[in-house]
Amino acid sequence: MMTIENTIKNKLKGLYYGNRMILPFNCHLLKVIIEDDIIMDFSPSSKSIYVHEEENFTEIYFKLFKNIKDAVSKYESIKLIAVEKDKDIFNFDNHYKLAVHIEDEHKLTIDKTDEDILFIE
Amino acid sequence: MTIKKTKDIFLFSLFLMFFLNLKAVAAQIVNHSAADTAMKIMNSETAAHVLPSAYMVIPFILLLLMIATGPLFYKHFWENHYPKVSLLLSVVVILYYIIFLNNTKSLLHTLTEYISFIALLSSLFVASGGILIKVDKKSTPLVNVIFLLFGAVISNIVGTTGASMLLIRPFIKMNKNRIRPYHIIFFIFIVSNIGGALTPIGDPPLFLGFLSGVPFFWVIDNVWYIWIPTLVLVLLAFYLFDLNNKKDSPTKVEYSGKIHFKGYKNLIYLLIIVIAVFIDPVVIPWVPSLYPLPFGIREIIMFAVVIVSYKTADKEILKDNEFDFEPIKEVAYLFIGIFATMIPALQLIAYEAKEFGDKLSAGVFYWATGILSAILDNTPTYMNFLSAAMGKYGLDVTVKSNVQNFVLVDDIYLKAISVAAVFFGSLTYIGNGPNFMVKSISERAGIEMPSFFTYIVKYSVIILLPIFTIIWLLFFYGKG
Numbered sequence: 001m002m003t004i005e006n007t008i009k010n011k012l013k014g015l016y017y018g019n020r021m022i023l024p025f026n027c028h029l030l031k032v033i034i035e036d037d038i039i040m041d042f043s044p045s046s047k048s049i050y051v052h053e054e055e056n057f058t059e060i061y062f063k064l065f066k067n068i069k070d071a072v073s074k075y076e077s078i079k080l081i082a083v084e085k086d087k088d089i090f091n092f093d094n095h096y097k098l099a100v101h102i103e104d105e106h107k108l109t110i111d112k113t114d115e116d117i118l119f120i121e
Numbered sequence: 122m123t124i125k126k127t128k129d130i131f132l133f134s135l136f137l138m139f140f141l142n143l144k145a146v147a148a149q150i151v152n153h154s155a156a157d158t159a160m161k162i163m164n165s166e167t168a169a170h171v172l173p174s175a176y177m178v179i180p181f182i183l184l185l186l187m188i189a190t191g192p193l194f195y196k197h198f199w200e201n202h203y204p205k206v207s208l209l210l211s212v213v214v215i216l217y218y219i220i221f222l223n224n225t226k227s228l229l230h231t232l233t234e235y236i237s238f239i240a241l242l243s244s245l246f247v248a249s250g251g252i253l254i255k256v257d258k259k260s261t262p263l264v265n266v267i268f269l270l271f272g273a274v275i276s277n278i279v280g281t282t283g284a285s286m287l288l289i290r291p292f293i294k295m296n297k298n299r300i301r302p303y304h305i306i307f308f309i310f311i312v313s314n315i316g317g318a319l320t321p322i323g324d325p326p327l328f329l330g331f332l333s334g335v336p337f338f339w340v341i342d343n344v345w346y347i348w349i350p351t352l353v354l355v356l357l358a359f360y361l362f363d364l365n366n367k368k369d370s371p372t373k374v375e376y377s378g379k380i381h382f383k384g385y386k387n388l389i390y391l392l393i394i395v396i397a398v399f400i401d402p403v404v405i406p407w408v409p410s411l412y413p414l415p416f417g418i419r420e421i422i423m424f425a426v427v428i429v430s431y432k433t434a435d436k437e438i439l440k441d442n443e444f445d446f447e448p449i450k451e452v453a454y455l456f457i458g459i460f461a462t463m464i465p466a467l468q469l470i471a472y473e474a475k476e477f478g479d480k481l482s483a484g485v486f487y488w489a490t491g492i493l494s495a496i497l498d499n500t501p502t503y504m505n506f507l508s509a510a511m512g513k514y515g516l517d518v519t520v521k522s523n524v525q526n527f528v529l530v531d532d533i534y535l536k537a538i539s540v541a542a543v544f545f546g547s548l549t550y551i552g553n554g555p556n557f558m559v560k561s562i563s564e565r566a567g568i569e570m571p572s573f574f575t576y577i578v579k580y581s582v583i584i585l586l587p588i589f590t591i592i593w594l595l596f597f598y599g600k601g
Contacts, residue, residue, distance in 0.1 A: 031567065033565065033566075033567050035447065035565065036447075036561055036564035036565050037564075038564065038567055038568075038569055047197075064196075064197050064200070073444075073445045073446065073447065075436075075439045075440045075442070075443055075444045075445065076443045076444075076445045076565075077443065079567065119566060119567055120293070120297055120300050120566050120567040120568050
């Protein structure tokens with residue numbers, strides 16, 4: 001199973017197609033920010049998001065957008081707070097703050113957010 | 122560029138072209154100064170033209186209601202269609218003025234004001250977006266109070282928009298481990314509004330007052346003793362809120378206590394914008410007028426700053442600031458709707474103010490200017506009430522010497538109008554341009570901001586109205 005740590009270390013890329021984002025690791029999501037939408041409801045009835053977990057990747061559908069490329073501009077990112085699948089979710093040290101940048105050819109770069117980026121948990 | 126963005130720009134350009142075409146019809150305006158023209162038209166509107174039907178206020182009310190309820194009850198529809206809604210409601214009013222009132226002067230005047238407004242806002246937004254200030258210091262209630270006080274003072278030098286854009290990110294970063302919505306709301310109260318009441322650069326209505334003949338230093342000389350207690354009371358309220366916030370970082374954080382600043386060249390752009398504010402034929406006679414275009418050299422400089430500062434900005438800073446045009450695009454679309462649809466409301470208010478100006482006390486001017494500034498644009502509200510107050514003495518707001526005489530004769534009305542127009546802009550998200558932008562930046566950082574109504578009910582009414590009432594009792598009650 002690919003981990004968040006390995007993804008960042010090996011600079012692995014994710015994918016996106018329309019409003020579907022595919023992250024190359026399996027994780028628990030705690031918070032997602034896209035544009036000025038702050039998403040914290042990940043239940044199946046959520047109107048904003050649908051999350052589907054596979055063994056080696058996590059799929060996220062942004063229901064309010066047709067294409068995430070239109071929603072996220074050049075210097076912006078989709079921000080996530082995520083926890084490795086097998087780690088203690090209650091330990092804040094395990095909470096990864098990630099910035100997902102949209103690139104061409106359906107690719108996503110995934111980085112830990114640095115100190116300069118505004119991201120409140 | 123995506124199809125959606127291309128479509129947006131096309132739609133916006135189409136609308137502007139439609140609006141711009143009106144200038145050909147309005148060729149009878151003889152004054153060659155855009156700003157002067159604007160003022161003259163504003164004050165001749167009610168006299169020279171038939172008043173609009175009261176029903177024409179409906180598009181404005183509808184737009185305000187949709188701004189208030191859209192993000193709450195039909196967020197998806199609103200986010201996708203607010204530009205169309207705003208433009209459509211504007212077109213209703215524009216067509217009514219062209220077809221039924223044959224009044225293009227009011228439209229041209231509004232367009233001139235809108236372009237001036239958006240030029241200032243967008244240039245400050247883009248120039249400050251290329252600056253990164255990092256305050257690596259643990260926030261405490263006292264440190265926050267000092268920071269907000271600094272922001273209030275700075276807003277008189279770079280304007281409330283410039284100060285807001287420059288300081289909101291460091292303020293959030295400084296408080297990242299204990300941030301709550303009230304931090305942002307008090308920032309809007311203090312830095313985005315109340316702070317900027319001391320100079321004509323601080324807030325647009327004061328600048329228009331300056332263009333009309335109010336001496337530059339009159340504001341600071343006559344308003345400081347109202348500004349200080351207001352600011353002290355709001356800061357005190359913030360301090361009490363912040364004192365009760367015991368939230369701290371769940372993990373141990375070490376602070377260096379240092380302040381880092383990146384993007385010095387953008388300070389030059391900010392300086393250019395501030396200087397450009399004065400590049401107007403009314404202020405400097407040798408500045409050429411671009412009449413009949415609905416903008417001047419000032420706006421050209423400001424739009425040039427938008428392009429140059431964006432193109433030359435440090436890409437790393439833009440990335441760290443997550444720079445995006447969306448907040449300014451939102452303001453541009455919503456305010457084109459607000460500016461156009463509020464024309465009938467303003468004209469009806471101007472008429473009533475002139476009719477009953479004689480009977481109005483300084484207190485009435487204070488409350489009327491204030492409440493209307495919270496929901497309408499504060500610049501025309503300021504001008505209309507200034508005109509009504511001067512009418513009490515048989516003076517004309519379009520004559521510079523009359524304005525200067527008015528200041529000498531009895532300035533209690535001007536004080537009431539000036540402070541109310543600036544202070545009350547903090548009552549709602551739409552009261553002042555930067556309010557919306559600060560909200561948008563905060564939401565993108567992950568802070569859940571209160572809705573339009575919650576902002577008013579939970580914060581403005583509870584915190585600001587009692588303070589504004591104290592100010593009224595202290596300085597305006599029973600006067601004039």
